[in-house]
Amino acid sequence: MGVTAPARAQRQNTKAIRRQELIEATIDQLAKRGxxxxxxxxxxxxxxxxxxxxxxxxDTKEKLLVETLRTLSDEYRGHWKAALKAAGADPAARLWALVSADFDKRICTPRKLGAWCAFWGEAKSRPTYRELCSANDEDYQATVIELCRDLAAPGQDHAALARVIVCMLEGLWLHLMMAPKDLKREQALASARYHLVSVFPRRFTVDGPIAAEGTP
Structure with missing residues (x-):
């Protein structure tokens, strides 16, 4: 007698749950042990x-690690893209949402930061890791460049501003991992937002984006 459709679905669901549990355990171990x-x-x-x-x-540790990195990357990409979509069309609101998403408590946790840093340390010598990281990085950076182009004043180099914003965010993540007692997630978020205010003072205050002139 063949396996019924409900039994097959139950088996597949159990398998997916077990795989996810192993991936979560891998994130924990990477953060703890490197x-x-x-x-x-x-x-x-x-x-x-x-x-x-x-x-x-x-089958192997490498396959588990690749799937763990893929899971982290997919979660991160889905998170910031959802934040952009929810922000609407205004570039200031979109950039504010994008920066804020990096410090959401669902994404910016000690265990996930630790796992990310473990993979970053290996990406240079492991093409698969580099490819998974680069695909997300390139999409993210292109989005920041586009938003900075829309927000930049005449004479401002929007590409350079975008690079600084991306490096600032990566630096805050690294600081959160290396010195968690000196910098908390909320402080890092406030610092990132203050940077937007300093770069685009006509479009941001510490409380949020300012609507463009003529925008209802």
């Missing part, structure tokens, strides 16, 4: 599963 220190045995223990179950879902 890239080289993370082993499949550590992940299995953290997830409360046997090593055999880990091997069933992911």
């Amino acid at each position: 890239f080289e220190g993370t082993t499949l045995a550590d992940v299995a223990t953290a997830a409360g599963m046997s090593r055999g179950i880990v091997n069933f879902h992911f």
Whole structure:
């Protein structure tokens, strides 16, 4: 007798849940132990599963790590794109939403920052990691450049401004990971917003974007 459709769906759902649990455990271990220190045995223990179950879902540590990075990357991309969509058409509101999204408590957590930094450290020598990181980075940077072009005053180099904003955000993430006692997520968010005010004073205050003249 063949497997019924409901039973097949249940099996697939259970498999997806187990894979996600292993990915979450991998994020935890990367943040705790670093890239080289993370082993499949550590992940299995953290997830409360046997090593055999880990091997069933992911043949090798590398496959598990690639899927973990893909999950982080997809989550990050989906998050900032959703923030842009919710912000509407005004470029100031969109840039404010984009910058703020980087410090949302769903994205900017110690464990996820730790995992990201572990992957960043390996991306230079691992083409697959570099490709996964670069695809998101290029899309993000192109979006920031476009918004800065719309907001820049005559004479301002919008591409240079965009590069500074992206580097500022990456630097705050790194500071949050390296010195969490010195900088909290809320402080990092406030600093990032203040930077927007200093760069585009006619379009931002510390409380948010200012509507363009003629905008209702």
